[in-house]
């Protein structure tokens with residue numbers, strides 16, 4: 031039995047069944063046994079692969095996007111370039127390399143990375159060691175400095191814990207994680223009804239709520255709205271609030287039961303972009319998109335970038351570039367990256383157009 035499962039059983043024995051968001055946050059971020067604390071989940075040998083790990087083009091285009099946003103914002107100095115959940119640091123490394131060609135922007139930036147996993151912070155430090163841009167690490171967004179900022183979050187919001195609520199004949203109940211007679215983790219419902227949440231959905235419906243994501247969006251949108259800059263969120267998710275659950279466990283590039291091996295598989299939920307957009311607007315900011323990842327990357331010129339890279343490539347490399355391009359912007363199925371992933375940006379009210387988002 032894993033150490034984390036042992037600890038979860040103890041907590042549940044003492045306190046009773048726990049909420050899903052508490053379970054997720056222990057499984058992902060427990061300082062000793064959590065998923066992100068104990069392993070490097072990315073790449074072919076890991077559990078999943080993210081866009082920056084598929085191709086350098088992804089981070090490069092985001093670096094150039096940031097340079098253009100900085101210009102549109104009037105070129106403030108300093109400009110903080112912030113990444114939330116930078117993983118291996120690949121996106122930031124590719125972005126910094128590309129934006130180096132825009133000298134005035136390269137001179138103006140200060141990099142801030144928000145990361146909780148000590149292990150991934152180490153990987154990021156190594157990956158970014160060769161850049162002479164000032165760099166700072168923070169455990170929480172509350173620690174970020176004030177002032178104009180361009181904030182990038184790729185596959186960050188999907189990793190934030192969610193809660194599930196079920197509509198029964200007697201009212202709303204919160205879904206909890208309990209221990210069954212065999213000692214296995216299992217889902218149950220809260221004993222007490224929770225506050226009604228104002229949604230009118232049929233009996234039996236389950237709704238998934240990302241309160242932590244919403245709160246974070248509210249804080250970030252307030253910051254961007256009053257201090258200037260832009261926030262770019264890229265993630266898999268949906269654009270109309272819906273019922274039903276999207277919680278998933280991911281291991282070895284496949285789906286697993288989210289309760290089966292806590293700490294040993296990634297746990298994520300699809301991002302409710304509509305809910306995040308409502309938070310940002312309520313905080314007084316302007317929302318751009320969401321558009322599909324395919325639309326966003328195509329508008330930034332990913333096809334042209336691929337052509338350029340292919341000019342100096344050997345045949346095998348050229349094939350790899352084409353395959354990566356196809357993977358990032360493929361829209362042939364609903365689950366294809368170019369379709370399932372969305373890009374959404376948040377800016378101050380007075381910024382009317384933004385590269386990548388047709389106005």
Ligand code: SAH
Pocket residue numbers: 059066072080081082083114115116117118121144145146147150169170183184185186189190
């Ligand atoms: N952006 C990277 C990694 C995505 S995985 C990429 O595209 O490859 C999610 C990342 O968010 C990991 O680096 C994880 O450690 C970090 N993370 C998860 N929850 C976090 C939290 N609450 N605060 C800060 N970082 C978090």
